[in-house]
Amino acid sequence: MQSDLSPARRPREGFRPTQLEAKGRRVDTGAHVTAAVALGETVVTAHGDGALRFFTGDSPPRTVAAHRGAVLAMAATGGEAVVTGGDDGRFLRVSVDGTVEDLAGFAGAWVDCVASHKATGLLACSVGRAVHVWRQGATSPEMFGHPSTVGGLAFDPSGKRLAVAHYGGATIWERGGRRWKSTKLVWAGSHIGVTWSTNGKYVVTVMQENALHGWRLRDKANMQMAGYPAKPRALDWAGDAPHLVTSGADEAICWPFDLKEGPMGRSPLCVAGGGKQLATMVRALPGHPSVLAGFQDGAVLMSELDEFAEARVLRGSTGVEVTAIAVTDSLSHVLIGDANGTVLWAPLRTGGENAWPV
Amino acid sequence: MTSQVPVTVLTGFLGAGKTTLLNRILTEQHGKKYAVIVNEFGETGIDNDLVVNADEEVFEMNNGCICCTVRGDLIRILGGLMKRADRFDAILVETTGLADPAPVAQTFFVDAEVAEKTRLDAIVTIVDAHHLGTQLEESHEAAEQLAFADLVLLNKIDLVDTESLSRVEARIRAMNPYARIIPAERCGAPLDTVLGQNAFDLQRVLEIEPHFLEDDHAHEHDDAVTSISLHADTALDPxxxxxxxxxxxxxxxxxxxxxxGILDIEGEPDRYVIQGVHMLMEGDFIGPWPDGEARRSRLVFIGRGLDGMGLAEGFAACKAT
Known part of the structure; x- marks a missing residue:
C-alpha cells in the first residue's frame, strides 16, 4: 500500500506452450493443489477438496477421499505413504495402496503443519500452538507447547531435533534419551515456515516480511536473507554443494551453504528468471544441481544452479498460479499443480526438444 | 484470476449482540455461504462447520513500523480458507469486545496474499444502545471500535427512550461522522444492509457526503476519540x-x-480519493469531478488528540499558489 500519486503498471508477457505439455496428461480436479510429494515413482497431490491423488506411469490418477475440508499440509513418510493435516482437524497416514489411517483428531481445530522423518519413523503435526510428536510404534504422542501458533515444522537430517517456527523466532526440540529439551532462537516478527540445512548446522525460517531468517546453531549467529518482493514461502535444497532454493522473487533465489560460513556475507545465485512473474513454487531436481521454478502465471522453468546457465521452459504460461511441483525419483515424470486444481503429469526424460529456451 | 472474497469484521462489546447477528447469518435462508472466524475464548459458542476458531494473535512487523501490528492467525486462516474447493461468498471475522480493531484492518493492507485474495468489506461495530454511555466511560476499546466503524449497528433500541437514543446517536456521530448508523432491535436489521457494503472501496469514499461536509463538528471533549473535517476550495499542490x-x-x-478524503490536485482532471487506517494509506484518481460541481477538497480525520496536530494549518498550507 502506498500513497503514490501515480498508479503503477506492470507489463504482462507469457511463454507459449511446450512439447512437454503436449505429451503430458492434463487433469482438471477443480480443487486447489495444496501440495505434491514424490514417493519413488509415484507423485501424490493434496487438494482443497480433501482428496489425495496418486499419479504413476501412464495410468490415470487414483483418487483417495481423505479429509473433509482442505488438505493443509503433507509430507512423505516411510512405507510408501504420506501423512496429511487438514482443516477438518484430522492427522492422517495415507498409503499408496489407498489405505487411510487416522493418526489423531482435533475437533474444531486445524492441523496446519506436518513433518516426518523416514529413518526414525518420527511423525509430527501442529494444532494451534501445540506440536504433537509420535515416536515409531507409539500410540500416544508427546505434546510441546509454544508461545503462539506454529507456522512451520521440520525434523533435522538426523531425526534428533525438531525445529518449530512461530512468532518471535523458532524453538528447537532436541531428543536426549527419553526427554526432549528445548532451545529458543529469537528474532522478532512472524515466522511461517522452517527448514534445516542438509548438514544440520543451520535453521532457516520464512518470515512474514518478505525475508528469510537463519541461525547458525553453534553460536546462534543470525543471518538475514532479505530483499524479496514477496514472501519466500517455497523452499528446497538443491545440489551437493547445497543451495537453499526459494520462491518470492521473479526468479529462483538460491543461497549458497557450501562454505563454512554458510551464506553469510555472500549474495544468492539467481536462476530460472526471465518471465517477469513472481515465483510461487520451487523444487530441486532430485540428484542434480538443478531447480524447477513455478510462477504466478503458471509457467515452469528449469535451470542448472549456475548463473550463466540458460533456463528452459518446461510449461508455458497458463494464467493460473503454480502451487505444487514434484519430480519422480528416476526423473521419469514431472507433476505441476495449480491454484485452480489443474494438474499436468508429463514425461520429463524424453530429450531437450521438449522444452523451449527462455 | 479468481475474484476477491469480501470480509466483514464484526466488533462490539460483550453482550452487544454479536452472537445474535452471527447466528442469523449462519442460519437464515439467504442462499449464500459464509465462513465465520470467531475468537477462541469468545462468547459465541456457535457450533457449526463453517465456524473457524482464531486466537487473535497479533505481532509487530519486524520493519520498525509501529503501526504494522497485524493478525498472523488471520493471515493463516484466510490463506487456508482460500484453498477450499467449496469457496465462500463472504467471510466474517468476529473480534472480542476488548480487541483493538486496528490490527485486523491493517492485516488487509499489509499482507500481499491476503490483499490479493480477499478484501475488507466493512468494519461493523455493534453497539448496545442502553449501555454505550457506561462502556465509553469504562474502557477506551469501546471508543476505538466506534472510531473504526464503517457501519454502527445500534442495537437494543427498544430498551431506551427516544431522547436517550438521539443522545447516543449524537455521541457516535461526534466520534465518527461518516459511519452509517443502523438502528435495530435484537440485531434485526436486514442482512444486506450490514454485509456486502464495500466500505473500503475508494469509490465508496465518494458517497459519504451527508456527514462529510458538516463543518467542524461538535467537539465532545470528554471523549478521547474525536473527528475533524477539513475542506479547501483551492486546488492542492501534489x-x-x-x-x-x-x-x-x-x-x-x-x-x-x-x-x-476527496482531493482536488492541481493540474489533474480527476478526483484523488484517499483512505487510511493509522499510517497505512491508499489512494487513487477516481473519475472526473462532476459537471457543475465545485472542485472542493474534503478530508476527515478520526483519532485522539487531533487538536494538537495542526491539521487545519497543515492542510491549508498545501494549497497550490
Missing amino acids: EKFQAWFGRLLQENGQDILRSK
Missing part, C-alpha cells in the same frame, strides 16, 4: 500535500485511527 500527509501519518499515525 508535492506539498504528499510531504505534509506523509509526515503527518508518520508522526501521528498512532493517534490518527482513520482518515478519508
Whole structure:
C-alpha cells in the first residue's frame, strides 16, 4: 500500500506452450493443489477438496477421499505413504495402496503443519500452538507447547531435533534419551515456515516480511536473507554443494551453504528468471544441481544452479498460479499443480526438444 | 484470476449482540455461504462447520513500523480458507469486545496474499444502545471500535427512550461522522444492509457526503476519540500535500485511527480519493469531478488528540499558489 500519486503498471508477457505439455496428461480436479510429494515413482497431490491423488506411469490418477475440508499440509513418510493435516482437524497416514489411517483428531481445530522423518519413523503435526510428536510404534504422542501458533515444522537430517517456527523466532526440540529439551532462537516478527540445512548446522525460517531468517546453531549467529518482493514461502535444497532454493522473487533465489560460513556475507545465485512473474513454487531436481521454478502465471522453468546457465521452459504460461511441483525419483515424470486444481503429469526424460529456451 | 472474497469484521462489546447477528447469518435462508472466524475464548459458542476458531494473535512487523501490528492467525486462516474447493461468498471475522480493531484492518493492507485474495468489506461495530454511555466511560476499546466503524449497528433500541437514543446517536456521530448508523432491535436489521457494503472501496469514499461536509463538528471533549473535517476550495499542490500527509501519518499515525478524503490536485482532471487506517494509506484518481460541481477538497480525520496536530494549518498550507 502506498500513497503514490501515480498508479503503477506492470507489463504482462507469457511463454507459449511446450512439447512437454503436449505429451503430458492434463487433469482438471477443480480443487486447489495444496501440495505434491514424490514417493519413488509415484507423485501424490493434496487438494482443497480433501482428496489425495496418486499419479504413476501412464495410468490415470487414483483418487483417495481423505479429509473433509482442505488438505493443509503433507509430507512423505516411510512405507510408501504420506501423512496429511487438514482443516477438518484430522492427522492422517495415507498409503499408496489407498489405505487411510487416522493418526489423531482435533475437533474444531486445524492441523496446519506436518513433518516426518523416514529413518526414525518420527511423525509430527501442529494444532494451534501445540506440536504433537509420535515416536515409531507409539500410540500416544508427546505434546510441546509454544508461545503462539506454529507456522512451520521440520525434523533435522538426523531425526534428533525438531525445529518449530512461530512468532518471535523458532524453538528447537532436541531428543536426549527419553526427554526432549528445548532451545529458543529469537528474532522478532512472524515466522511461517522452517527448514534445516542438509548438514544440520543451520535453521532457516520464512518470515512474514518478505525475508528469510537463519541461525547458525553453534553460536546462534543470525543471518538475514532479505530483499524479496514477496514472501519466500517455497523452499528446497538443491545440489551437493547445497543451495537453499526459494520462491518470492521473479526468479529462483538460491543461497549458497557450501562454505563454512554458510551464506553469510555472500549474495544468492539467481536462476530460472526471465518471465517477469513472481515465483510461487520451487523444487530441486532430485540428484542434480538443478531447480524447477513455478510462477504466478503458471509457467515452469528449469535451470542448472549456475548463473550463466540458460533456463528452459518446461510449461508455458497458463494464467493460473503454480502451487505444487514434484519430480519422480528416476526423473521419469514431472507433476505441476495449480491454484485452480489443474494438474499436468508429463514425461520429463524424453530429450531437450521438449522444452523451449527462455 | 479468481475474484476477491469480501470480509466483514464484526466488533462490539460483550453482550452487544454479536452472537445474535452471527447466528442469523449462519442460519437464515439467504442462499449464500459464509465462513465465520470467531475468537477462541469468545462468547459465541456457535457450533457449526463453517465456524473457524482464531486466537487473535497479533505481532509487530519486524520493519520498525509501529503501526504494522497485524493478525498472523488471520493471515493463516484466510490463506487456508482460500484453498477450499467449496469457496465462500463472504467471510466474517468476529473480534472480542476488548480487541483493538486496528490490527485486523491493517492485516488487509499489509499482507500481499491476503490483499490479493480477499478484501475488507466493512468494519461493523455493534453497539448496545442502553449501555454505550457506561462502556465509553469504562474502557477506551469501546471508543476505538466506534472510531473504526464503517457501519454502527445500534442495537437494543427498544430498551431506551427516544431522547436517550438521539443522545447516543449524537455521541457516535461526534466520534465518527461518516459511519452509517443502523438502528435495530435484537440485531434485526436486514442482512444486506450490514454485509456486502464495500466500505473500503475508494469509490465508496465518494458517497459519504451527508456527514462529510458538516463543518467542524461538535467537539465532545470528554471523549478521547474525536473527528475533524477539513475542506479547501483551492486546488492542492501534489508535492506539498504528499510531504505534509506523509509526515503527518508518520508522526501521528498512532493517534490518527482513520482518515478519508476527496482531493482536488492541481493540474489533474480527476478526483484523488484517499483512505487510511493509522499510517497505512491508499489512494487513487477516481473519475472526473462532476459537471457543475465545485472542485472542493474534503478530508476527515478520526483519532485522539487531533487538536494538537495542526491539521487545519497543515492542510491549508498545501494549497497550490
